[in-house]
Amino acid sequence: MNNIRIILLFFLLKTLSYGTSEKRHNILFIVSEDNGPEIGCYGTSISTPHLDKLALDGALFRNAYVPQSGCSQSRAAFLTGLYPHQNGQIGLATWKYAMYSGKIPNMVTTLIKAGYRTGIIGKLHVNPEAAFPFDFKAFTSANFSRKNMLSYTEHAAEFFRESKKPFYLQVNYPDAHRPFIKTVDKLPTRPLTGKDVDAIPYMGINHPELRQQTADYYNCMMRLDSHIGNLLKALEDSGKSKDTVVVYIGDHGADMLRGKRTSYEGGVKIPMIIRWPGMKGGQERKELVSTLDLFPTFCEIAEAQSPQSLPGRSLKPLVLGERPKWRKYLFTEFHVHSNHNPWPQRTVRDERYKLIYNPLAGEVNPGYDFTMSKKFFKTSETELMANAPEKVRAAYRMMKKPPLYELYDLKVDPFEFKNLVNDPAHTKTLGRLSAALGYWQKESGDALKFPELARKLFLMIKDAGTTKRKALQYKAFMEPKSGE
Numbered sequence: 001m002n003n004i005r006i007i008l009l010f011f012l013l014k015t016l017s018y019g020t021s022e023k024r025h026n027i028l029f030i031v032s033e034d035n036g037p038e039i040g041c042y043g044t045s046i047s048t049p050h051l052d053k054l055a056l057d058g059a060l061f062r063n064a065y066v067p068q069s070g071c072s073q074s075r076a077a078f079l080t081g082l083y084p085h086q087n088g089q090i091g092l093a094t095w096k097y098a099m100y101s102g103k104i105p106n107m108v109t110t111l112i113k114a115g116y117r118t119g120i121i122g123k124l125h126v127n128p129e130a131a132f133p134f135d136f137k138a139f140t141s142a143n144f145s146r147k148n149m150l151s152y153t154e155h156a157a158e159f160f161r162e163s164k165k166p167f168y169l170q171v172n173y174p175d176a177h178r179p180f181i182k183t184v185d186k187l188p189t190r191p192l193t194g195k196d197v198d199a200i201p202y203m204g205i206n207h208p209e210l211r212q213q214t215a216d217y218y219n220c221m222m223r224l225d226s227h228i229g230n231l232l233k234a235l236e237d238s239g240k241s242k243d244t245v246v247v248y249i250g251d252h253g254a255d256m257l258r259g260k261r262t263s264y265e266g267g268v269k270i271p272m273i274i275r276w277p278g279m280k281g282g283q284e285r286k287e288l289v290s291t292l293d294l295f296p297t298f299c300e301i302a303e304a305q306s307p308q309s310l311p312g313r314s315l316k317p318l319v320l321g322e323r324p325k326w327r328k329y330l331f332t333e334f335h336v337h338s339n340h341n342p343w344p345q346r347t348v349r350d351e352r353y354k355l356i357y358n359p360l361a362g363e364v365n366p367g368y369d370f371t372m373s374k375k376f377f378k379t380s381e382t383e384l385m386a387n388a389p390e391k392v393r394a395a396y397r398m399m400k401k402p403p404l405y406e407l408y409d410l411k412v413d414p415f416e417f418k419n420l421v422n423d424p425a426h427t428k429t430l431g432r433l434s435a436a437l438g439y440w441q442k443e444s445g446d447a448l449k450f451p452e453l454a455r456k457l458f459l460m461i462k463d464a465g466t467t468k469r470k471a472l473q474y475k476a477f478m479e480p481k482s483g484e
Contacts, residue, residue, distance in 0.1 A: 025277060025301050026244040027111075027168040028235060029294075031122075032224050033071070033177035034260055036253035037064075037271040038200065039221060046192070046218045050229030051273065054248060058275030059283040059319045065330055066291050069252040069260055069267030070337045072097065074291065076126045078249075079106045081295030081310040083333060085446050089126060090335035091461075097336075098127030105307040107295050108132040111168045114304035119159045121152050122172030136162075136169075143174045146184040146223075153230040160238035168298065173227060176220030178255050178376075180213060188222035191215075202266040202415040203257045204392035209379045210257070217254055245301055246275040249291060255376070258399065261337045261367055263347045263356050264416050268332045276319045285318050288330040288349070311444065329436045333446075335457065341367035342461035344454040346446070348437040353426075354408045354416070355433035359454035361404035366462075368400040391417045405430065 040048040041055040042062075066074040068084045076082075076089035076099055084090045087104055091097035108118050112133065119136030122143070126132070138155035139148070152171060159169055182191050194212030203210060228248070235241045250270040253259040259266035272289065275281070292312035299306040300314045317324045334345040343365045346357045372381050385393050395417045398406070407421040407430055420426045441449035448454045 024166045024303055026163075026166050026240055027116075027298055027301060028231075028244050028246045029168065029170045029298075030173070030228060030231065030246070030248040031075070031170065032173045032175060032248075032250050034252065034255050035176045035217075035221060035224070035250040035271070036259065036266060036269055037250075038218065038254065039225075039271055041273075042271060044218070044221075047188070047222055048225040050225050050232060051248065051271075054228075054232070054246065054275055055273045055282075057281040058246070058273055058279065059281075059285055061272040061274075061289050061318075062284060062286050063330075064249070064270050064272035064289050064291070065268050065332060066252045066270055067268075067331075068333055068335070069262060070334075071251055072125050072127075073335075074251045075124070078291040078294050079108065079126060079132065080104050081107075081292055081307065081312050083292070083311065083331075083444060083446075084335060085333060085448065086311075086444060092338055093125050093127045095338050096127070099131065102128045102131035104131070106131060107168075107298060108134055110295075110299060110304050110307070111302055114299075114302040115165055116302055117163045117165045117167045119163075119167065119169045120172070121155050121159075121169070122174070124172075142177075144177050144179065146174055146181060149185060149227055150230070152227060153234050156231055157234040157238065160235060160240055163240075166302070168302075171231060173224055175224040175227075176217055176254065180216035180220055182216050182219050184223060187226050188219055191219045191222075200254065200256055200259075200266070202259070202264065204395065204415065204417060205257065205384055205388050207379060207384050207387075209377060210384070213256070213377075217256070242277055245277065247294065247297075248273045249294075257371060258395075258416075261334075261341060261371065262399075263332055263334050263345050265354075265410070265414065268347070274315065274319050276316075279319055280321050283319075283321060287318060287326045288351070289315060289318070290330060329433075329440070331437070331440050331444075333448075336461050337367070339461055339464050339466055341365075341370045342458050343367050344448050344457055346437060346441065346448065348433050348440065349410070350433070350436075352409060352411050353429050353433060354410055355430065355437060356402075356406040356408075357434070357437060358402040358404055358406070359448060359451040360458055361402060363458070364401050365399065368396075395419075405434065407433070 038044045039051050040046055041052040041060060067077045072089055072093040073084045076087050077084060080087045088100035089097055111118055118134045120134045121138045136159050192215040194208055194215050197211055197215045199206045199210035199214045249272050253267040258264045290312060293315050296306050296310055296312050296314040300316050329348050329350055332347045336342040344359055348355050405421045406419050408416045
């Protein structure tokens with residue numbers, strides 16, 4: 001009898017320490033570089049059978065966004081559940097931008113405390129890296145040359161085998177970051193050429209060079225799909241697939257004109273697919289969701305206490321087919337990528353309309369010339385624009401020297417070519433969205449609601465020059481003044 005009591009006490013203590021670990025799902029979190037929803041299941045005519053199957057078995061989110069269209073900024077945001085202006089990672093880690101403190105609660109430390117084994121394959125790219133004490137690490141370089149890609153699956157299979165506790169594994173794939181490599185390890189088996197495709201529509205320009213770049217970007221996406229297929233097979237072979245929540249996202253949009261490093265849809269809108277054990281598959285959700293929602297979602301999976309005051313909320317009810325009251329507005333922001341392109345910016349969108357706020361209206365956006373440079377395109381800007389429609393040329397002129405506000409009807413103008421800000425028919429919409437944006441800035445502690453501080457930030461970064469050795473001390477600058 002005493003032995004039975006001892007055994008029962010052991011299991012009770014185990015449950016109290018780790019929660020009901022036998023019932024808690026594993027988490028496989030797949031993050032790919034620089035790709036928007038240019039996938040077969042999102043309507044692009046390329047072959048992505050494994051991601052299409054994941055969507056068929058899970059939930060595909062039509063309106064998923066990152067808080068900022070930059071790598072470090074996006075990753076720090078989903079790892080902390082905070083906007084860049086809240087966690088401090090406003091620019092690339094490569095350029096010494098960093099979170100305010102390594103003590104900010106994050107996904108990794110929270111899941112470790114909840115009894116999970118944590119792992120990462122591929123790059124982290126957030127400062128300070130010590131804030132994320134993964135139990136398992138492999139292939140931690142950016143790997144833009146796409147070397148030894150099969151090892152990602154091998155390391156993942158090893159992690160699956162060795163995990164005796166519920167696990168969180170984040171796998172970061174280098175495709176589809178520039179350079180857009182046509183084939184690697186004979187993948188894709190049938191690469192596309194510029195003769196096979198049109199340029200991505202949100203660029204508005206169908207020049208031959210842009211068609212070829214689009215083709216090679218699609219080749220990267222098809223290769224990515226093959227690697228994700230291998231990863232999901234390794235999970236299946238481990239016998240743990242039926243107990244694992246699988247989440248796939250891109251870290252921001254493609255590195256194309258009006259994509260990455262902008263606040264346009266091409267930069268901030270991403271694919272998000274979630275497969276949850278026991279769920280009804282084949283769902284398409286239209287709610288406005290953010291990668292900020294992933295931290296609360298993973299906390300719910302792990303039965304862990306979510307940090308207080310996170311702006312996101314768990315996606316579990318959406319994935320399980322429920323219809324909860326959801327957010328009416330979604331917000332994004334931009335600060336800087338490298339020191340070449342500071343451009344403070346804020347956006348808000350609702351179900352139909354989107355407002356972009358440019359506090360430095362009238363200035364030339366340095367990000368425009370940076371993206372138009374020979375680093376990305378051999379063809380001159382003049383030649384690229386030669387055959388573009390006037391509305392497209394006007395959109396690029398506005399991108400180069402933005403007005404205070406840009407207002408778009410995403411239902412009729414999904415690629416954001418017609419600014420409605422001066423249209424009297426949309427005065428109320430402008431007022432409503434600008435009020436919502438101002439309220440969010442105040443509630444989230446965003447100092448850039450003050451245009452003079454946006455200008456100060458712009459000048460600070462420009463004065464820092466192009467050196468990577470100069471870290472910007474941003475915390476005190478971003479904290480709103482007392483009483484404001």
